[in-house]
Every structure is written in C-alpha cells, then in structure tokens.
Amino acid sequence: MTGDGKVAGWTQVNGELADSLPLSDRGLAYGDGLFETLRVVGGRMPLLTRHLQRLQRGCAALSLSVDLALIEAELVAAAARLGEGVLKLTLTRGSGPRGYAPPEQPTPSRILSAAPLAATDPRLRDGIALFPCRTRLSEQPLLAGLKHLNRLDQVLARGEWQSTEFAEGLVCDQQGRPVECTMSNLLVWRDGGWITPSLDHCGVRGVMRDYLLDTLTAQGVPAEERVMDMDMLYSAQEVCCCNSLIGVWPVVRLGERSWPVGPQTRLLQTLAEQVYQ
Amino acid sequence: MTGDGKVAGWTQVNGELADSLPLSDRGLAYGDGLFETLRVVGGRMPLLTRHLQRLQRGCAALSLSVDLALIEAELVAAAARLGEGVLKLTLTRGSGPRGYAPPEQPTPSRILSAAPLAATDPRLRDGIALFPCRTRLSEQPLLAGLKHLNRLDQVLARGEWQSTEFAEGLVCDQQGRPVECTMSNLLVWRDGGWITPSLDHCGVRGVMRDYLLDTLTAQGVPAEERVMDMDMLYSAQEVCCCNSLIGVWPVVRLGERSWPVGPQTRLLQTLAEQVYQ
Numbered sequence: 250m251t252g253d254g255k256v257a258g259w260t261q262v263n264g265e266l267a268d269s270l271p272l273s274d275r276g277l278a279y280g281d282g283l284f285e286t287l288r289v290v291g292g293r294m295p296l297l298t299r300h301l302q303r304l305q306r307g308c309a310a311l312s313l314s315v316d317l318a319l320i321e322a323e324l325v326a327a328a329a330r331l332g333e334g335v336l337k338l339t340l341t342r343g344s345g346p347r348g349y350a351p352p353e354q355p356t357p358s359r360i361l362s363a364a365p366l367a368a369t370d371p372r373l374r375d376g377i378a379l380f381p382c383r384t385r386l387s388e389q390p391l392l393a394g395l396k397h398l399n400r401l402d403q404v405l406a407r408g409e410w411q412s413t414e415f416a417e418g419l420v421c422d423q424q425g426r427p428v429e430c431t432m433s434n435l436l437v438w439r440d441g442g443w444i445t446p447s448l449d450h451c452g453v454r455g456v457m458r459d460y461l462l463d464t465l466t467a468q469g470v471p472a473e474e475r476v477m478d479m480d481m482l483y484s485a486q487e488v489c490c491c492n493s494l495i496g497v498w499p500v501v502r503l504g505e506r507s508w509p510v511g512p513q514t515r516l517l518q519t520l521a522e523q524v525y526q
Numbered sequence: 527m528t529g530d531g532k533v534a535g536w537t538q539v540n541g542e543l544a545d546s547l548p549l550s551d552r553g554l555a556y557g558d559g560l561f562e563t564l565r566v567v568g569g570r571m572p573l574l575t576r577h578l579q580r581l582q583r584g585c586a587a588l589s590l591s592v593d594l595a596l597i598e599a600e601l602v603a604a605a606a607r608l609g610e611g612v613l614k615l616t617l618t619r620g621s622g623p624r625g626y627a628p629p630e631q632p633t634p635s636r637i638l639s640a641a642p643l644a645a646t647d648p649r650l651r652d653g654i655a656l657f658p659c660r661t662r663l664s665e666q667p668l669l670a671g672l673k674h675l676n677r678l679d680q681v682l683a684r685g686e687w688q689s690t691e692f693a694e695g696l697v698c699d700q701q702g703r704p705v706e707c708t709m710s711n712l713l714v715w716r717d718g719g720w721i722t723p724s725l726d727h728c729g730v731r732g733v734m735r736d737y738l739l740d741t742l743t744a745q746g747v748p749a750e751e752r753v754m755d756m757d758m759l760y761s762a763q764e765v766c767c768c769n770s771l772i773g774v775w776p777v778v779r780l781g782e783r784s785w786p787v788g789p790q791t792r793l794l795q796t797l798a799e800q801v802y803q
Contacts, residue, residue: 279677280557349684389664399676400556407626
C-alpha cells in the first residue's frame with residue numbers, strides 16, 4: 250500500500266508473487282507468447298471480454314493451449330485488488346529445451362504485472378503531432394492483428410524519436426501504406442465516415458479500435474476497415490489514434506499537414522471515455 | 527561435474543551464475559534482443575569471430591550499445607570451462623518500464639547458457655527429408671539476416687510437423703520463394719556451382735553458411751547468393767542445409783522430389799567438419 254491507501258503494484262507468475270522468470274522460458278528465447286494490457290477502473294476491466302477474445306485468437310494462431318477461465322479469474326482478482334491502474338498479462342509457452350520445436354506438453358507461463366496508470370499530459374487529449382516513422386512493419390498474415398511478443402518493429406519505430414513534441418508515430422507497411430501508430434490504431438474521418446486501415450498483413454487489432462468500430466456501426470455512423478494509402482490520410486478531414494489506455498488522441502499534425510480537432514473526433518473521444526465511467 | 531568428469535552445464539546472467547531473469551526485461555516483453563548459439567570444441571569456439579560479427583550487426587540494427595570485448599571474454603572463459611558442447615548467448619536491451627520506447631541508458635542483459643551438445647542421429651549425415659512448411663517468413667528488411675529474438679516464424683514453421691521422418695523443414699518467403707530451413711540455411715548445387723537464397727528481406731544469415739561461401743569462393747568454386755524460386759530448387763542436382771551445430775546435412779527428399787547424396791555435398795560436409803577438428 251502507498252501512503253494514500255492505494256495499492257502500488259506487484260508482479261506474479263502463475264498466481265504466485267514473483268519478480269523473475271526462468272531463463273528457459275520460450276517467451277524470452279523466441280518471443281513465443283502473447284500479451285494484453287488492460288486498464289483497470291474501480292476494480293473492473295471494462296474491455297475485458299475483448300481482451301480475452303484477442304488472447305484466444307492469439308492462442309489459436311500459436312497453437313497454445315491455455316486455461317482461459319483461470320486467466321480471467323486471475324485478472325478479475327488482480328483488478329479488484331489494484332482498484333485503479335493497468336494490468337499487463339504476458340502469456341508464454343513456458344519453459345522448453347533449446348530449439349524452435351514447441352514442447353509437446355508445454356506448461357504456459359502466466360505473468361501478471363499490476364501498476365498505477367502512468368501520468369499522461371492532459372493536453373494530449375487536445376491534439377498530438379505524429380512522428381513519421383521510417384521503420385515499416387513486418388508483413389506476416391499468420392500473426393497480423395495479434396498482440397504477440399515479437400515486437401521489434403514497434404521498438405525500432407518508437408526508437409526513432411525522443412522529442413516530446415511527438416506523442417505517437419505513424420507506421421506504414423512494406424509498401425508505405427499507413428497501418429497504425431506505434432502503440433495505437435489510426436482512424437480517419439473522410440466523406441462522412443470513419444476509416445481505419447485493415448490489419449490483414451500486419452498491425453495490432455486494438456480492443457479500443459474494435460469497440461469504437463462496433464459502437465459507431467451500432468449508432469449508424471459509417472465505420473469501415475480499408476487498405477489505406479497516404480493520400481487517403483492526407484486528404485482526411487479529421488485524424489485520431491486510439492488504444493485502451495489513452496482513449497482517443499486527436500492527431501493535429503503529420504509533417505507539413507495539419508488538422509483541426511474536429512467534432513467527429515470529439516464524439517469518438519466521448520465514446521472512448523464512456524467505457525471507463 | 528558429471529560422473530565422467532565433464533561439466534554438465536550452467537547458466538549465468540551478466541557474469542554471475544543465475545537461472546532467472548527479472549520480469550521487466552525487454553527480451554521477454556518484446557523480444558528486444560539477439561542471440562548466438564556457438565559450438566564449443568576442445569574449449570574453443572571455431573567460428574567465434576563470425577558469431578561476434580553477426581552480433582555486432584544486430585546491435586547496430588537495434589541501436590544496442592554493448593561491450594563486445596566483455597561478451598567475447600565471457601564466451602572464451604565459458605568455452606574453456608565447458609570443453610565440449612554448446613554455448614547460447616542471449617543479449618537483451620535489459621530492463622525497462624512498460625512501453626516500446628527503448629530506455630535512454632539501457633543496461634543490456636548478457637545471458638549465457640552452457641550445455642552438452644545434444645545427441646544427433648548420425649544417420650542424418652547421410653541424408654534428410656525436408657518438411658514443406660506452410661508458414662512463410664515475415665518480410666522485414668531492417669531485421670533480415672539477423673539472429674534476433676523475434677522468432678515466432680520459426681516456432682510456427684517448426685511446429686508444423688512432429689514426425690522424426692523430417693529432420694528439417696523448408697521455409698519460403700511471402701511470395702513462396704525458398705529462403706532457408708527452420709534452423710539452418712539452404713544450399714543447392716546447380717550447373718557447376720552452389721547457390722544459396724539471398725537474405726535481404728527475411729531469413730537468418732548463418733555463420734556456417736557464410737563460412738562455406740567464403741571458403742568455396744577462396745577455393746575457386748562458384749558460390750553465390752541469389753533470389754531462389756521453387757524451380758531452381760527442384761531442378762538442382764544436389765541440395766543440402768547447414769548450420770554451425772549440425773555442419774552439413776544432405777537433403778535427399780522434399781515432397782515427391784528426391785536427390786542423391788552427391789559428391790559436392792560430401793565435399794561441403796568435409797569443409798564444415800574441418801572447422802571443428
């Protein structure tokens with residue numbers, strides 16, 4: 250407990266308090282695993298079902314057999330204890346001998362890290378500049394959309410700038426088409442509807458992105474996935490990025506192009522914030 | 527020590543005996559690191575320089591600043607202690623807070639694992655069958671050729687078969703062109719020379735592959751990198767795969783195509799085996 254009565258954070262492995270992992274874990278050896286980062290509000294995780302669904306898709310893609318009910322129970326207990334903050338779940342194929350071949354009977358590692366929500370400059374809510382990353386995303390349809398542990402693309406892209414002038418960076422595919430930002434998804438408002446890049450060959454399918462698309466569609470607002478190109482982005486009337494921790498950040502600048510914080514983005518921001526109320 | 531006086535193996539982190547790593551390590555979080563697997567013979571590592579060169583290329587690509595002289599010294603000391611076997615070095619960007627941004631002053635983790643050489647069926651030296659993997663390699667020119675920790679492609683490909691009928695699997699790029707095998711490089715003998723797939727957009731540049739190419743060239747035997755297609759592979763007179771642990775394995779079957787163990791492959795095998803004599 251901290252002085253103000255809040256839980257400061259802890260880490261656990263397979264349900265036990267721990268701060269380290271065996272060197273033989275395949276998460277370390279090969280990035281052989283998945284992760285989820287969940288925002289906790291009032292002891293609850295509002296987008297939990299979507300996080301678990303993405304985790305389940307990842308497990309299917311990696312042929313990783315896990316007890317999702319146990320994972321959910323551990324998350325629910327941790328969220329109740331944490332109260333407010335962020336839970337990061339890392340799920341690996343567990344320990345194994347040297348070599349790529351997955352063990353026949355793996356014992357997956359469930360790593361849970363609970364922490365306070367990092368302080369974010371509230372001004373980001375009123376517009377950010379995007380850094381134009383030169384790093385392009387690996388193309389791998391088998392892993393596209395998943396939140397797996399092979400994240401060197403994002404590390405390289407995020408390592409391209411240090412200036413706080415840029416809160417996020419735009420990342421393109423191997424053909425130079427916009428796909429996402431380093432830690433969030435991209436949405437553009439064009440001709441009366443929202444468009445977000447399709448994530449069939451690379452990118453992470455964010456739970457906030459999916460929530461917003463579903464909610465907009467249910468409200469009758471056009472919202473679709475499409476292969477995007479730079480022209481579509483530059484000619485958009487509004488641009489924003491989203492994830493489950495930050496909500497929605499309006500994008501007001503990319504290179505020499507600038508945008509206003511438009512009314513559609515403010516509506517989207519409200520939708521995102523309602524999730525956590 | 528084992529009963530026969532040989533050292534059985536150990537693991538160390540940053541020069542100290544250890545068998546675990548902090549959960550905050552970015553090797554686990556993002557696969558943010560590199561590795562090398564070195565064969566130790568008579569207390570020495572015959573291809574050490576090439577391993578260190580690849581590690582250095584990897585560090586440059588990841589903007590990872592490390593003390594390569596210290597790493598070499600630790601490897602040399604470990605090899606002398608191990609005598610015979612395999613050293614695996616994993617180098618990560620070390621611990622950091624949540625988020626892709628690399629820490630400004632990272633403290634890399636040097637993880638060293640020493641183990642006996644796994645027993646291999648000696649018959650593999652006389653020919654293996656290749657499993658035709660459906661998994662295709664991610665395309666990422668920024669990381670191509672490097673031995674980084676993002677290895678889900680290899681995990682997926684190697685997970686496609688369990689039968690001992692196949693000692694290795696052929697892996698292609700996103701266009702279906704042969705690039706390598708799951709843990710070794712591919713070489714084909716065609717029209718009086720060796721050809722190996724170029725590794726500009728995906729694949730791992732093996733130290734044994736480079737050693738063989740350089741040695742062949744020095745001996746006046748044509749040996750070149752080229753974009754390969756399935757026709758070039760199927761129409762080859764001899765096929766083999768190589769890495770620094772197995773040496774050279776002749777490939778005698780892929781699907782319905784079979785090859786003899788040819789004289790050029792036997793010569794290559796001898797070249798590889800001379801490294802460790």
